[in-house]
Amino acid sequence: MNVLVIGGAGGVGRRLTSLLTAAGDQVSGLHRHPEQSEAVEEAGGTSVVFDLVAGSTEELAALLEGHDAVVFSAGAHGTGREQTTLIDGQGLEKAVDASLQAGVRRFVLVSVFPEAGRSRETNDGFEHYMRIKKAADVYLTATDLDWVVVRPGTLTDSPGAGTVHAGWAIPYGDVHRDDVAAFLAAALHEPRLHHVIVELTDGETPVDTAVADLLA
Numbered sequence: 120m121n122v123l124v125i126g127g128a129g130g131v132g133r134r135l136t137s138l139l140t141a142a143g144d145q146v147s148g149l150h151r152h153p154e155q156s157e158a159v160e161e162a163g164g165t166s167v168v169f170d171l172v173a174g175s176t177e178e179l180a181a182l183l184e185g186h187d188a189v190v191f192s193a194g195a196h197g198t199g200r201e202q203t204t205l206i207d208g209q210g211l212e213k214a215v216d217a218s219l220q221a222g223v224r225r226f227v228l229v230s231v232f233p234e235a236g237r238s239r240e241t242n243d244g245f246e247h248y249m250r251i252k253k254a255a256d257v258y259l260t261a262t263d264l265d266w267v268v269v270r271p272g273t274l275t276d277s278p279g280a281g282t283v284h285a286g287w288a289i290p291y292g293d294v295h296r297d298d299v300a301a302f303l304a305a306a307l308h309e310p311r312l313h314h315v316i317v318e319l320t321d322g323e324t325p326v327d328t329a330v331a332d333l334l335a
Contacts, residue, residue: 121145122307123186123223125171125214126193127164128155130276131229134300135190136162142304147186149193171210172202179217188225188307189218200247207248211255215262225310226264227303230256232272232318234291256316265313267306271299272320284322285329292320301326309334 122139126132127148136146140163148159149167156166167182171193183189191214195202211228218226231252259266272294279297302319305326306312311334324332 120188120307121147121186122188122190123147123149123167123183124164125149125189125191125210126229127162127167128152128158129192129194129196130274130296131192131299131303132190133158133162134296135192135303136164138300138304139307140164147182149182171213172205174213176213176216176220179213180220183217183221183223186221186223188227189214189223190227190229190303190307192229195248200244203244203248203251208251208255212258215259215264218264219262224265225307225313226259226266227307228255228259228266228268229299229303230268230270230316232270232291232320235273260314260316265310267313268316269299269303269306270316270318272318274299280321282321282323282325283329284320284324285317285333287316287318289318289320294320298326302329305330 122144124132124136124146127136128150136148139146146164147167148164149169151170153168159166191211193206195206256268272292274296275293279295283298283302309330
């Protein structure tokens with residue numbers, strides 16, 4: 120499989136790239152800053168520098184030619200309301216439109232768990248982020264792409280266990296970035312899993328089994 124990971128230099132993107140390339144897939148890691156190329160290449164991917172904000176849909180569609188799937192894991196990462204709108208919102212819309220133009224059917228979006236961050240006092244910037252992420256989910260799911268939306272809980276960097284809790288509606292919790300990447304890799308390779316929104320946290324079920332259970 121030839122996969123374009125948008126946000127390939129990020130925490131989930133790098134981990135996903137390593138897993139996919141180790142399994143024999145070809146991965147292009149799209150990122151904004153040239154200095155991030157090394158991180159993508161160290162994970163085994165091919166670095167693709169593209170500004171998701173300034174670049175056009177047509178330019179992105181050209182980069183997507185020849186790919187089998189797209190994973191969107193880019194984000195503004197707390198850099199402000201405007202960047203959240205431009206990257207998490209309009210950037211996702213641009214990627215969806217480019218996929219449609221390029222004929223790339225498989226599209227996996229890393230979204231956010233609805234209850235994320237609700238245990239602490241929130242602010243307007245956080246609420247804006249949550250609204251934009253939901254709007255992005257809505258935009259993708261209105262298309263006829265073979266989409267999957269994954270809503271992970273609060274991401275942690277400690278080593279994953281290769282096990283998760285995945286379902287259509289599950290209790291909120293943390294989840295290791297390692298295990299999010301493993302779930303994404305398994306979901307990408309299961310074409311029967313599509314047109315679904317999956318919530319994901321730490322759990323006791325091996326990732327491959329969790330994907331199979333969703334199909335049962």
